[in-house]
Amino acid sequence: MISVTALARVPALVRHSFGETVLRQANRAAMLDIELIEDRDCFIPHATMCDFLSEIERRTKEEHIGLMVAPYLTFEAYGCWGDYVLAGDTLGDAIRRAASTIGFHSCGEAIALSVEEGMARFAYFSAARRSPAYLHIAAGAAGVMLDLCRSFAPPGWHPVRIELDIARPRAALSFEETFGCPVVFDAPAVAIWFRASLLGVRRPLSSRRRLMTVDDLARARLDPASRGDLIGVVSAQVWTQVLAGTVSLDAAAHALALSTRTLQRVLQVHGTDFRSLGNVIRAKRATELLRGTNATVTDIASELGYSAPANFARAFRKATGLAPEEFRRGLKRSAL
Template sequence: MNQSTTHFAPNTVKITQGTKRDAPPVISVTAMAGVSEMVRQAFGEKVLRQAKQAAMLDIEMIEHHDCFIPQATMTGFLKEVERRAGEPHIGLLVAPHLSLTRYGRWGEYVLASDTLRTAIARALATLGYHSTGDRMETSVDRGVARLSYFNAARGWPGYVHVACGTAGVMLSLFRSYLPSNWLPRHVELDIPRPRSASFFEEAFSCPVVFDASAVSICFDARLLNGPATRHPSTRLVTIEDVARSRMGPASLDNFRGVVIAQIWAQVLSGEGSIDSTARALDTSVRSLQRALSHDGTDFRELVNVVRVQRAKELLEGTQASITEISNELGYSAPANFARAFRKATGAAPQDFRRKPTGPITRQHLPM
């Protein structure tokens, strides 16, 4: 029996106020993490500089930030590297060095899964936090599973390199959960068959099929049910973390919104200090308190709101213990965390976790 599941990437990025439905597809710039350095090492600073100029964007400067670029910028950059370096296999050179571990919060969220099956499910369900216009699909037929990625940039100049890079990233997902000597049955690429397939088969260490409908990794379906050989991530990461990093706070155009963004950063590192917040905002503690009072709130209230929101996310989105969550949020003892949580929500952390939850949704920062 053939079983298939398809997920379309929702258009989660607001490009401009009045964006039309035909807005160009975008992708997280983290998809290019490490590519510029590889180009520099392989072809020199001059080729990299020329490619940046052609793309009209210094991708290297922002590649570790959770922001978005047009997919045309990505393909254009790679095409220019090919032209300047005279190397038709840029994608194959880059593919082995690409990894989901460099994909920011979204990559962390996917790789925080306990099993390969769950990681794939997370990737499919939340692809819209990584790109728009793309979609992913899984299918199983007679014991062979297929994970497919349909790129919005297919057919564009330079896309052959994107297709190879996509395969490389997908393989990195599998290798995060499977033995180091694992190899796929074969890889499918949605590009025309080249004169020689040997370069591709050497790069992916398996047979490669061309002229496919998508970039696909084909593998033994039994691997979906097996335990992970190693756990790729020990961080507590929820879908709200991804939403926050990829969409940004609800508002950064006012002082309160900036303060809340700073508090979130502190809470995520287990802290929450008015002194460090004032220092980060280049103001005094007194001035900070006055500004917040003018907005009808105070620092302690905002910290409590952010901590409670974060606690809810961890209780609903992870299997972390109450003690682990308490430590994560910077409380001196689990009892103090439980007391503060009950005061804010009217429920003990254990009781809140038992409540039924709905589907994954993006939540706004408290404003």
């Protein structure tokens, strides 16, 4: 699982470069509207991200999607995790924050920082390395890592070199032109090499972030431990679907590389089923919207993917014992 913010800005860049039709086809391949949720603190399987990128490549014949978008990707777009990392006092502190909290952004990945003879190595190990779409992911990751370094570095800074854990492509020179430094391929990880003195550089006062602790991050994002079992993974996927407005058993099974029958059987073993799990998560989101917004019941029903307000009201009453209007009136009375 990985935060959908890993794809932040990519849909808009795809639309600008290749058109609305290609973006729509990529969303269909991912079975999720990525643009609708790209700024939300929710998670998608790595496979969904790979399906999205692979479909763009298939439709456009562009071999280097990741390299094309790399200069436009920023750490700031990574939501609350990006905010937490950028709140570090120095670049070294920011990288160490990223390394110690990577679980709040993705599962099965790692970040490392080492110093050798006055040179710093900032490395990223991706869980999607075996994916056919990894060429795009590696280039994009290098772009985001460079952006983090440049958030602290002086104007005009360039790294000593970049290492990528992909085979050397035919268009290797275009990587050096994009990143502005030598690029080494067939490396053990994506890594940025730079002079270690940069680790102690503080971020310019004009771009300082608000104070943020790991507790703030934990409250904003799902605890990594809860994504370590299948129910946690399925729940995270359903939550993402709820935010996107369409809850689908087929889409969840596809994202998790399971057949629908297998997913249903596993959920039954855990004493639930997909419909019940979806209703619980929809009800939770509905209570948040009823409590925290002035949206009408009709708008909330539409936001949650119900075909009619009556269907939403029926499901909400079954989950909470109250109609949506009764729930909201109760909140108003308790506030008096």
